[in-house]
Amino acid sequence: MAAVDHGGSLGRARALFPQAPEPFVDLSTGINPHSYPLFDLPATALTRLPERERIDELSAIAAGAYGAPSPANIAGAPGTQILLPRVCMLARPGRALVLGPTYAEHARAARIAGHEVEEATDFEALRAADLAIVVNPNNPDGRMIARRDLLELASHMKAKGGFLVVDEAFMDVGPPEESVAGDAERGGLVVLRSFGKFFGLAGVRLGFALAEKATVARLAAGFGPWAVSGPALEYGIRALSDTSWQRDMRARLTGEAARLDSLFARHDVEVRSGTPLYRYMEFPEAGRLFRALGRAGILLRHFEDRPHALRAGLPGSEEEWRRLEAALAGWKGAQ
Structure with missing residues (x-):
């Protein structure tokens, strides 16, 4: 039941590469390095419990941003991480199948909820589950499952009293x-949406579950009246309303992902897939590239169960781009 290692741990990076120059260029997450602009919070966001009207405002704005049928179809929470086991508990303990390989927390959350968990590599195999879980776009490789196939599976799950969970944490760029x-x-069907990844504000801890109204009411009752903190409400309301920033950021991320692909290609590393927030590579020397860049203070995401695979997020500044290019220039000769 213990949480597995994920990207974004500078403590782990320092333990692995104690002689690396700092600050680390952390490319080990899929979090946008260009965060939504910070702003001064009203004092009441910290000194008072959130007002019901403000919570309802966030629900309405989030429903519009994500295309939910209505605000009653969406529940806010302090991050999708805390939603995972609660959503898995919506289905009676049984057989959970997670379409993989993917983010490890889904399987762990299903076990916490009492399910027997297996990973399935074939989408059609999910029909045999009591609880089916799909990450779309997938983390780490960006694999996409078509909407029509997901809806057919959701109908099948409903007919047998189960649930399909679709984690759309990266659909903001999908x-x-x-x-x-x-x-x-x-x-x-339960759909999860993450706020922190696209908006680059992972520390705000804000996420949403979208489902039929009765299911949302059930989830919300379990969270109580103040599931979302005052600061998270303020950032969620402002950022999800800012469609101009979202449009411009999607274009920027797409361009930077293409730039990253080109940079890797110039140094004999082929990017196979991914999303505009992260790029995915598979090749026999992946471990050597990970170590070579790590010693240069560039942290990628390496996978213990897939030693031939790497995921790289986007550099956040021109200085980080220069450091990455310099480290890539010498990686072939590294051990």
Whole structure:
């Protein structure tokens, strides 16, 4: 039941590469390095409990941003991480199948909820589950499952009294036509959306579950009246309303992802897939590249169970781009 290692740990990076120059260039997460602009919070965001009207405002704005059928189809929470086991508890303990390989926390959350958990590499195999879990776009490789296939599976799960959970943590930079957020009222379906990744504000801890109204009410009752903190409410309301920033940021991330692909290619590393927030590579020397860049203070995401795979996020500044390029220039000769 223990949490597995994930990207973004500078403490672990220092333990692995104690002689690396600092600050580290942390490319081990899929978090946007260009965060939504910080602003001064009203004092009441910290000194008072959140008002019901402000919570309702966030629900309405988030429903519009994600395409939910109505604000009653969305529940806010302090991050999707805390939502995972609670969503898994919506289905009676049984057989949970997670479409993998993917983010490890989904399997752990299903075990916490009492399910017997297996990883499935074939989408059609999910039909045999009592609880099916799909990350779309997938982390770490960006694999996409078509909306029509997800909806057919959700209907199948509903008919047998189960649930399909679709984690759309990176759908902010994915193809919007493949999102199933707008289908939340159909039943048999729970959609998770993450705020912190696209907006680059992971520390705010804000996420959402979208489902049919009765399921959302059940989740919300379990969280109590103040599930979302005052600061998270303020950032969620402002950032999710800012469609201009979102549009411009999607264009920027797409361009920077192409720049990263080109940089890796110039140094004989082929990017196979990913999303605009992270790029995915598979090749026999992945471990050597990870170590070479790590010793130069550049942290990628390496996978113990897939030693041939790497994931790279985007540099956040021109200085970070220069450091990455310099480290890549010498990686072939490193051990």
